[in-house]
Amino acid sequence: MPCQDVTEIIRLTVDRDNRLREYALIKRTCGQGVGNAALLAEWLGGQRVDDILDMEPEAFLEAHEVEDDLEAFLTLKHLFAVQSALRVLVGQEPGGPENACAAASVQFDQDTISIDGRIAVDILTNRIKSCGGCKGCGKTKPPSPRRSRSKVLQT
Numbered sequence: 037m038p039c040q041d042v043t044e045i046i047r048l049t050v051d052r053d054n055r056l057r058e059y060a061l062i063k064r065t066c067g068q069g070v071g072n073a074a075l076l077a078e079w080l081g082g083q084r085v086d087d088i089l090d091m092e093p094e095a096f097l098e099a100h101e102v103e104d105d106l107e108a109f110l111t112l113k114h115l116f117a118v119q120s121a122l123r124v125l126v127g128q129e130p131g132g133p134e135n136a137c138a139a140a141s142v143q144f145d146q147d148t149i150s151i152d153g154r155i156a157v158d159i160l161t162n163r164i165k166s167c168g169g170c171k172g173c174g175k176t177k178p179p180s181p182r183r184s185r186s187k188v189l190q191t
Contacts, residue, residue: 045064050149052147056083061117120136135156137155
């Protein structure tokens with residue numbers, strides 16, 4: 037039976053050169069990954085924080101081929117979660133309960149800084165809009181052979 041609690045937790049670590057060292061996006065109740073817990077680690081690992089924060093979702097999807105709408109949705113969800121946590125870490129967002137990432141803890145030592153935060157799933161998923169021809173919005177769009185049909189809401 038699926039769990040009723042869909043709260044997600046993000047944990048990420050940045051090194052002294054302001055590069056993403058690692059991250060995980062997991063479900064609070066069971067600790068399982070959201071899709072793969074570190075779905076974008078291959079693409080984001082080692083990237084500078086500022087570069088990750090500047091990444092545009094549509095361009096990210098174009099640059100990193102995804103197989104289907106589910107993978108595109110999870111890719112954007114992970115990207116938005118990482119960006120939200122990094123915004124809190126660098127002081128661009130306050131990290132309170134009403135924000136996409138509510139900071140639970142921040143730890144640091146001479147080599148790294150880490151943040152654990154609760155992800156507001158509804159805030160993240162509201163930024164992602166399916167455009168797969170479901171006719172829910174009154175429009176139909178044929179799927180692109182290379183790109184996913186997920187779109188990002190401009191907010």
